[in-house]
Amino acid sequence: MKKTAFWTAALIALALAAPFFIYPIFLMRALCMALFACAFNLLVGYVGLLSFGHAAFFGGAAYIAAHTIKVWGFPPVLGLLSAVAVAAVLGLVFGYLAIRRQGIYFAMITLAFAQMVFFFCLQAKFTGGEDGIQGVPRGYLFGVIDLSHSLTMYYFVLAVFLIGFGLIVRTINSPFGQVMKAIRENEPRALSLGYHTDRYKLLAFVLSAALAGLAGATKALVFQFASLTDVDWTMSGEVVLMTLLGGIGTIAGPIVGAFLLIGMETYLAQAGSWVTVIEGSIFVLCVLAFRRGIVGVVAGWFSPAAARGEDDAIAPSEAPRYEEAPPERVVEPQGPHPLS
Amino acid sequence: MLSSLHLALPPAPLLFAQLLVGLINGAFYAMLSLGLAVIFGLLNIINFTHGAQYMLGAFCAWFLLNWAGIGYWPALIIAPLAVTLVGVIIERVLLRRIAGLDHLYGLLLTFGLALVIEGVFRQAYGSSGQPYTVPPVLQGTVSLGFMFLPIYRAWVIVASLFVCLTTWFVIERTRLGAYLRAATENPVLVQSFGINVPRMVTLTYGAGAGLAALAGVLAAPIYQVSPLMGSSIITVVFAVVVIGGMGSILGAIVSGFVLGLIEGLTKVFYPQASNTVIFVIMAIVLLVKPGGLFGRTA
Numbered sequence: 258m259k260k261t262a263f264w265t266a267a268l269i270a271l272a273l274a275a276p277f278f279i280y281p282i283f284l285m286r287a288l289c290m291a292l293f294a295c296a297f298n299l300l301v302g303y304v305g306l307l308s309f310g311h312a313a314f315f316g317g318a319a320y321i322a323a324h325t326i327k328v329w330g331f332p333p334v335l336g337l338l339s340a341v342a343v344a345a346v347l348g349l350v351f352g353y354l355a356i357r358r359q360g361i362y363f364a365m366i367t368l369a370f371a372q373m374v375f376f377f378c379l380q381a382k383f384t385g386g387e388d389g390i391q392g393v394p395r396g397y398l399f400g401v402i403d404l405s406h407s408l409t410m411y412y413f414v415l416a417v418f419l420i421g422f423g424l425i426v427r428t429i430n431s432p433f434g435q436v437m438k439a440i441r442e443n444e445p446r447a448l449s450l451g452y453h454t455d456r457y458k459l460l461a462f463v464l465s466a467a468l469a470g471l472a473g474a475t476k477a478l479v480f481q482f483a484s485l486t487d488v489d490w491t492m493s494g495e496v497v498l499m500t501l502l503g504g505i506g507t508i509a510g511p512i513v514g515a516f517l518l519i520g521m522e523t524y525l526a527q528a529g530s531w532v533t534v535i536e537g538s539i540f541v542l543c544v545l546a547f548r549r550g551i552v553g554v555v556a557g558w559f560s561p562a563a564a565r566g567e568d569d570a571i572a573p574s575e576a577p578r579y580e581e582a583p584p585e586r587v588v589e590p591q592g593p594h595p596l597s
Numbered sequence: 598m599l600s601s602l603h604l605a606l607p608p609a610p611l612l613f614a615q616l617l618v619g620l621i622n623g624a625f626y627a628m629l630s631l632g633l634a635v636i637f638g639l640l641n642i643i644n645f646t647h648g649a650q651y652m653l654g655a656f657c658a659w660f661l662l663n664w665a666g667i668g669y670w671p672a673l674i675i676a677p678l679a680v681t682l683v684g685v686i687i688e689r690v691l692l693r694r695i696a697g698l699d700h701l702y703g704l705l706l707t708f709g710l711a712l713v714i715e716g717v718f719r720q721a722y723g724s725s726g727q728p729y730t731v732p733p734v735l736q737g738t739v740s741l742g743f744m745f746l747p748i749y750r751a752w753v754i755v756a757s758l759f760v761c762l763t764t765w766f767v768i769e770r771t772r773l774g775a776y777l778r779a780a781t782e783n784p785v786l787v788q789s790f791g792i793n794v795p796r797m798v799t800l801t802y803g804a805g806a807g808l809a810a811l812a813g814v815l816a817a818p819i820y821q822v823s824p825l826m827g828s829s830i831i832t833v834v835f836a837v838v839v840i841g842g843m844g845s846i847l848g849a850i851v852s853g854f855v856l857g858l859i860e861g862l863t864k865v866f867y868p869q870a871s872n873t874v875i876f877v878i879m880a881i882v883l884l885v886k887p888g889g890l891f892g893r894t895a
Contacts (some may be wrong), residue, residue, distance in 0.1 A: 282648065307701050354880055357887050361643050361700050366883060369836045369876045374873035490832060494708060501705065533716030540709025544702050545694055 270413055279406040282479070284326060287519040288418045289476040294499040294511030295425050296468035301497075302506030303429055304357075304461045305441035309364045309493050310371025311469050313351070316488030317374055318344040318470030323390040323483035324383055333396045337417070337474045344470020345463050346376070352462030356455055368490060375488045389484030393477060410479060417475050422470050426508060429466065437461055498536060501543050506551025513551050612865055619861015620854070621750055621819065624757035625812055627696035629834045630841060631761055632808035635768070638844035639781050639801045641705030642692065647809050647834070648827025649714040653680050654810025655817040655826060656718065659729055660839025669814075672819035676814045677807040684806025688799045711827070723835035726821020753815050760811060761850045769847055777801065781844075836879045842892025852890060 275284055293315055301307050318340035326336035355366045378384045385391070395404035404410045428434050439447045440454050447454050477483040486492060497517065503514025516537070525532050543550070549557065607615070629651060630768040636644045657676035657835075661667040667675065687710065695702045770773035779786045780794050788794045813826075820826055837856055841848030857873050865870040882890060 307704075309704075354883055357883065361641075361704060362839070364701065364704060365643065365835050365839050365843075366879075368832060369839065369879050372832045373873050373876040373880075376876075379868055380872070494712070497705065497708075530716045530720035534713050535716075535718065537709040537712025537714075537716060540712065541691065541706055544706040544709065545691065548698075548702070560770075 260319075269419070273412075276408055276411045281411045283519070283523055285407075285411055285414045285479045286476070286523075287516045288414050289479065290496070290499065291512040291515035292418050292421045292475070293469050293472035294503065294515045295422055296465045296472060296501045297496045297510075298505060298507075298511040299425055299428065299468070300461060300465040302510075303434065303441060304437045304458060306359070306458065306462070307364045308355075308367040308462075308499070309464075309497065310351070310367035310369070310374075310490070311465070312488050312490060312492035313374035314344040314348060314466040314469040315365075315372040315473035315476075315492060315496075316378065316483070316485075317347055317473070318471040319477035319483035319487045319558055320378060320384050320390060322474035323393045323477045326396060326478070327390060327393045328383070332400065333398055334411075337471065337478070340474035340477075341467050341470045344473070345433045345467040348463040348466025349459070352466070353461050356458050357464065362402075368493070371488070371490055371528050375485070375490065378485060378488050387485065389482055390477075391482040393481040393483070395478060395481065397405060404478075414475055414479060415431060417471065421471050422512075425468065427494055429508070433457070433460075495536070498540055498543075499549075501548075502539060502550055504552035504554075504556075505548075506549065507549055507552040507556065510552035511548050517551075607865065609763075610744045615865045616751060616858065616861050617744070617746070619858045619864070621753055621857070622860060623854040623857015624754050625816060625830065625851045625853075626834055626837045626857050627761055628757050628812040628815075629809060630829065630837045630849040630853050631764055631846065632805040633834060633838050634841070634844055634849040635764070635808070635845055636802055637806035637838070638846070639777055640688075640692070640696075640703070640798060642707065643700075644802075644805060645704060645707035645831070646687065646710045646714065647707075647805070648831030649711040650680050650684065650809040651808040651813040651816070651830070652718065652824060652827035653683065654716065654813025655729070655822045656813075656824075657810065658814040658817045659727055659803075659822045661731065661785035669818075673811070673814050677810040680810030680813075681803040685799055685803035687806075688802040692802065693795070693799075711831075715824055715828060722824055724823065724825055726823035726826070729817040729822050731818040742787055749818060753819065756815060757812075760808070761853075764808070765846050765850065790849045831874055836875050840875075840879050840882050840890060842889025845889065845891040849889030867879075 293311070297308070297311050300311075317427075321343045322336045322340035325331040325339050326333065331339065350365065351370045355363055355370065358366060365555060379386060395410060398404050398409075400415060402409060402413075404413060429437075432473050436447065436452055439450075439458055440452070444454050473487060476487070499514035500511045501514070503512065505512025521535070522532055525535070528535075547554070565584050629647060633644055633647055636642060636647075654676045657679050658669070658672040661672045661675060675765075691706060691710070692703060695706060731749045734751050738745045738747045739751070740746075768777060776792055777785065777797060780792070780797055784794045816826070837852050838849060839858065840852075841852030856878065859878070860871055860874055863874045870877075
């Protein structure tokens, strides 16, 4: 416990000092994406549900925040809160429908819902179509603090990130978090113990959506615009990559993955489409050889317990190869007869 | 009554032209979701690379025409074979290694592959499309009285129906198809009968990729040959597959054509919804019949 407290304090001190050494806009972007990745990791790493449509919450909240702040004149915090509320409601609706299926089906359904949101944002009047919503004023925090200075804005974003991240850590280490992990490991057993697993999954989904929305809304405030890129399905893919690279199911993994990926994108901004190629290659390499992610591997060096067997972070169950007996997928419902 | 609903009903030739566009789109949805259903049925992987393989097929036809002077008809055979080879290599080198893991890793791997392939082509050819001319034999239109039917469009519909029904026939009614279906249910037992299951899996993935490429060649004269053509269509195809039932061949074919038509109709009567109507239908199907229309309910 003392070690964690020490490292946390050190990292916070580092974060407080960082904008004096590193370009604050980059740091803010990385922090927003880190919060997004942490929210995503809550769902995939701790409940075991891979959502391929999280950009819907991220980008949707960005649009709501941008619109309420710019057009309706909301103060920043109120704009963020309304965006989070909308993201949570969206998460409730999508989650209720998507939870009915698991695994690959769940991923496909979330992808399709995200596409719905994308096309809605493309066509709705208030989103400005291809242009997006531009020129969102940063406003005054609580009426007094001027957020248009990068440094002040950075500390605000850091505070938002720490609140969101703290909420996630608190959730993971709570009884609710334990039930989530139980559901990930063996849902029928959790059911047999009397837990309404669907409700837990839905709550986790809504929480993840709300926090992703917080990240998106903050990003809209930082860059002062919301655009279609925020709701594009490639954004959903990016957050998956960040979490996979950093380490699914680890606490610090998504943050590491986010900073690495944003760093790479910023550094290689001139390279055009090669960034996509590199991202795709990292995806392939991670899936083939690096499934525990960076933090997963590093944790393995320091603690043999952590290295025990999590080579398969998404579903720790033993899944045999097809040369052996076909897996008894107890968790998956019996799908349609293949090739019928 | 219709006028009181303030629906803009266009004149008959325009209406049927829009329906034809819908039918053509449906033909491509059907062919692409067919390939996805075949691959998913046997490998239990969502082949995200399918869109990229579709794009590869179209580009292959374009390369053959512009670099080797080889026309449309040979390209219809060469391009799918080339992409089948690519698919075989992908399966053998990459997918084989993660075969025992959770199927979501297959989705992530093929997603990464799709990014790589599209990124390379986008770097080389930009985002705009390259033109590909309709082969001379299929140029021109035929007047059907209530509308004009471009001959190439008619050929696409006939060809896609032929491809879909042939694939369905092979899988459902031939011995090879029976081996495939058996291997999906119980690969160990089938392998113990002496059938080379790993090789069948590799060839099936290759065949799925080839199907996508064939769709790409057929699409080349209609849509532009662009690096983005795969990613713009793949999410709709996923929705079609979910609606039809993820491993169901017949479901993929029927849903593809029907949903294309519905999309075309929506464009006539309520254009703003034409992009999202398929996803809305998917949400409804999931509420009513989570296994898909032709799949067995979970």
